Amino acid sequence: MARQPQLYLDNNATTPLRPDAVSAMQLAMGPPSNPSSVHGYGRAARMIVEEARAEIAMLAGCRGADLVFTSGGTEANNLALSMFDTIITSAVEHDSVMQAAPDAKRIPVDSEGRVDLAALGEMLDSLDDAARPRTLVSVMTANNETGVIQPVDEIVALAKSAGVTVHSDMVQALGKQHLDFAGSGLDFASLSAHKIGGPAGVGALLVRPGRAMTSLLRGGGQEQGRRSGTENVIGIAGFGGAAKAAFDDIAHYRAMAAWRDGLEARLASQRNDAVLFGAGADRLGNTSCLSIEDRSSETLVMALDLAGVAVSAGAACSSGKVHESHVLKAMKAGVHAGRAIRISGGWNSGEADFERLAEVLVAL
């Protein structure tokens, strides 16, 4: 069996399950669980789904009624984008947005990875009036590679004054900062369970109250006709358990920013070849994106794996192959686009983990 790395700092890829998610799933496992069934088993399953919905809604700052369960962040992003003819998105979105809208107009970002609001304004100004109701602006709340937080309030204000709908991929932001979907002015937002200590394969699309939507999956009319398919009750239970725990844990991510900054400061002072990405912007506290030496991301990730630390390349696609990061390219990182690694702490990461990684990187 392959040797397991002892230190896991790749939580933006996925997180270990939180104990609360495990126990919620264990409780849901076993009985026949179709929440649409009217008998006792069905009603018990419905209760599990609705309790989880309430926990997740609390974490995201919305009403349970405005949350549509999906098979993950990818489906939530695809569902949001599928409702529109014209898409304006940033150049640094997750592939589930980039690939779902290959013809999208892409808002450029500055060298720190923040979207260029003036460019967005110009794109909105150039829209035909007739196109506006069928246009979506989709910009992520926080980036998965760099942790850079986008100016969502300003983006919403620009989109609204142009009469255009707005969506945000909140997958990486959920549980790491306070979110207020209801007060944000957003029409749609995407969530995923496995980035907050829940299981993979379950997520949600948040929908502004009263906002009509068309569904991608049609069939039995579950989720108020907005997403057909029997609900993944066990996965949803795990999502709810993770959300409940994450709600009480946001301070942990704030503390992590200091540990992350400590790692970056140590690298900057002890290695003159260290380059940080997005460090001049507002960032998630758990994420650091950097390169050292002129090694490729792949070589660096492998060297760290041998040293017992699991991190990821700036961008690794699902096949595990590393390609140049489109995010870093958009940030004009030049050759570094193929050299960056991403370090991302999670709910069970501590200060000592960041210190140990700093030691390994300094010694490398």
Ligand code: PLP
């Ligand atoms: N959006 C962002 C920003 C992500 O980081 C990810 C996962 O890496 C996704 C969407 C996709 O979520 P899921 O893995 O649940 O499909």
